[in-house]
Amino acid sequence: MATHLGHETRPTKSKVNTKSAEFQANYKEMLALVDQLNERLHEATFQGEDRLLELHHKRGSILARDRVELLLDDDSPFMELCPLAGYDQDEMTTGGSQVAGIGLVCGVQCMISATIPTLQGGASNATTVARGERLGRIAWENRLPQIQLVQSAGANLAQQSRVFHPGGSAFRNLAERSKAGLPSVAVVFGSSTAGGAYIPGMSDYVVMVKGKAQVFLGGPPLVKMATGEVTDAESLGGADMHARKSGLADQLAMDEYHAIQMAREFVSGLNWQKQGTLPIRHLKGLFEEPLYDPEEILGIVSANIRIPFDAVEVILRIVDGSRFTQFKPLYGPNLICGWATIHGIPVGILANNNVIFPPEANKATQFIQLCNMRDTPILYLHNITGFMVGKKYEEEGIIKAGARFINAVSNSQVPAITIVMGASYGAGNYAMAGRAYNPRFLFSYPNSRCSVMGAEQLTGVLDIVMRDSAAKAGRKIDEEKAKVASSMFQAMVEAESDVYWTSSRCIDDGIIDPRETRTVLGFCLNVCYNTEVKGGNQYGVSRM
The missing domain is CATH 3.90.226.10 (2-enoyl-CoA Hydratase; Chain A, domain 1)
Structure with a gap:
């Protein structure tokens, strides 16, 4: 077992096939989105007409x-x-x-x-x-x-x-x-x-x-x-x-x-000092680069947010030495939790691999408590459609489990940094420390989308509600008008969930090139230590 600066942990092995057609096609799509981002960032440096x-x-x-x-x-x-x-x-x-x-x-x-x-x-x-x-x-x-x-x-x-x-x-x-x-x-x-x-x-x-x-x-x-x-x-x-x-x-x-x-x-002349104590390994640069090339993130993260991807593979390309210790890996597997270091600074990481069920919410709640006990900043990596719905899950207490999760996020005392890597919908956005939950920093990937739910789902829900209301009132629906209205509404939701729409309104702190994730995180974590990094008893009243 490899020893790394006093910690015994093996690097996690990547399962990505960078030669596959799927990887290569996605890489090209994401690269095009990054190129578009760079063009728009360049436009943003405009300082006025030449004259x-x-x-x-x-x-x-x-x-x-x-x-x-x-x-x-x-x-x-x-x-x-x-x-x-x-x-x-x-x-x-x-x-x-x-x-x-x-x-x-x-x-x-x-x-x-x-x-x-x-x-x-x-x-x-x-x-x-x-x-x-x-x-x-x-x-x-x-x-x-x-x-x-x-x-x-x-x-x-x-x-x-x-x-x-x-x-x-x-x-x-x-x-x-x-x-x-x-x-x-x-x-x-x-x-x-x-x-x-x-x-x-x-x-x-x-x-x-x-x-x-x-x-x-x-x-x-x-x-x-x-x-x-x-x-x-x-x-x-x-x-x-x-x-x-x-x-x-x-x-x-x-x-x-x-x-x-x-x-x-x-x-x-201020004699300004950080109140937090950064690890020696960060200050002296005694940390490893990831084993896997951050360039590969472009082939891993799906340009099409409807296509799932494994968040662990992103984590391995941003953490030191690709060393990631998972917490409860067999329980609530749709939510990845674990510890790592980034530029020598310890972090707890929560990342989505699919919808949240009660076990995922329970795991997250305990993990956030542990990060507070360890005085460890938390990184939230979004790719979430929300909490699971349905009669079975309501009976299993999805609301109570979700409330405990959100309670923990709301009252956590350690710095939080959020990155939206794909979808960020509904209460999933809240649970994963979206804008309303005041993370210290929040960034988005250029493929990402954020809204109450996907445009198709939201349009479909409103159509069902409209038809139910018409049936109860005994009114006949003009199908042609309904189709036009639905199409217009869906287009509006698509536009307002687009990453450039949300970034334009300061819902994030910037759209970043996924390949720069590790650099951005290292900088932000260092900034967070201007204050004391200390957890606390973050729990209020909760339904058990």
């Missing part, structure tokens, strides 16, 4: 993505979050006119966001607000210092009702962060007006660029309208004034490069 970029440069300004790059440490990873927020939505900009994600600044993992002034003036729209709320939650839960690189025309007034009402939470979050001792930095490169003035106003540390930053509650036209006072933007809210008179600016930078350097200096 606007040229004008921005002529003014001596740095593009938003370059500002982020300069802020980051050399060779720092940067995990962009919700990059497709707003994708294919009318009146929205993909990404909400901002660049945002987690990267290293002076060795400290920080949540970084930068408005893109060359894209609709960097104005905030409804997508900006939704993405900002999600980024704020990630930063809060993972105890990340926050750096905002600001240059924005303010709110998109055409969407004022969708920006104004939820948008105030961004300022409340800054106040709550400050009380909790979570540092926030605002670097103002240009305009930050009206509500945007409260970003520097409520940040812990503010840097403004001389001759460029302008921060005021109301610009010169509004001041003249409201008070009759005639003034210019620079004297009203310029960086020099705020540094010398109002005191809003903590530092006056001579140019944009200087401003970015000042932000880095602030972070370097």
Whole structure:
């Protein structure tokens, strides 16, 4: 039996035939989906028309993505979050006119966001607000210092009702962060007006660029309208004034490069430490790569979500040394549970191989309790159509078993990370720590779908309900109209369960290339250890 860093566990042997026609065909389909994803992610890096970029440069300004790059440490990873927020939505900009994600600044993992002034003036729209709320939650839960690189025309007034009402939470979050001792930095490169003035106003540390930053509650036209006072933007809210008179600016930078350097200096002086203790084997890189090539995940995970696949085969390509110790492998076999390490960090893994029956739910409940007892983060890998229905299973207590499962997920204290690998339907989504259950991070594969149930099933259920209702009322059904209505409804459900639809609305934190799963997980697990990783007594009242 092989010994691995003090643990005696054999690598699990893969059963995949990578030469089979089925594997090769699926690989090609998944590769096409990944290529499509990469095209759309590239589109999301758009920062505006060439003429606007040229004008921005002529003014001596740095593009938003370059500002982020300069802020980051050399060779720092940067995990962009919700990059497709707003994708294919009318009146929205993909990404909400901002660049945002987690990267290293002076060795400290920080949540970084930068408005893109060359894209609709960097104005905030409804997508900006939704993405900002999600980024704020990630930063809060993972105890990340926050750096905002600001240059924005303010709110998109055409969407004022969708920006104004939820948008105030961004300022409340800054106040709550400050009380909790979570540092926030605002670097103002240009305009930050009206509500945007409260970003520097409520940040812990503010840097403004001389001759460029302008921060005021109301610009010169509004001041003249409201008070009759005639003034210019620079004297009203310029960086020099705020540094010398109002005191809003903590530092006056001579140019944009200087401003970015000042932000880095602030972070370097925080003496920021992780509260969680990462394993030595992670810190020193003392872990094995999987025995099997992650490239093979493209041939394993079904491009067509109606075709099942073995989740264990995915696990073997993302965990260290392909070593995976299953828990209760012969009981409730449709739900895979077990322990492994990823980049040297212990994880408990739950993965679906089919529908959930009472034994699967019971196994999951106990496993989640054990992970909490071990202070071990949990990884949920979705490919689930839901809980089994039918008279037999109701009598066997599927509701009670499912409730215990969901109870355990809801009250679990250790960090959870969720990846939707295929279907994620109904209460199966809830039980496997879907968005409503607040996993620290949630990502999707480009083949995945998420909704209350499959489009065909949902359309069929509604058709049955409609016919039963008509029969009880003695009404005759117009079959032609019913067929058209069913077809339209099914198309709507198909569209709204599509991964790009859900990612556009920040239901996940990004769509990822399945081959990058291990890298993404290693990064996220490291981020989770900014807080203490500790389980607890996670159980409330439950029906036994």
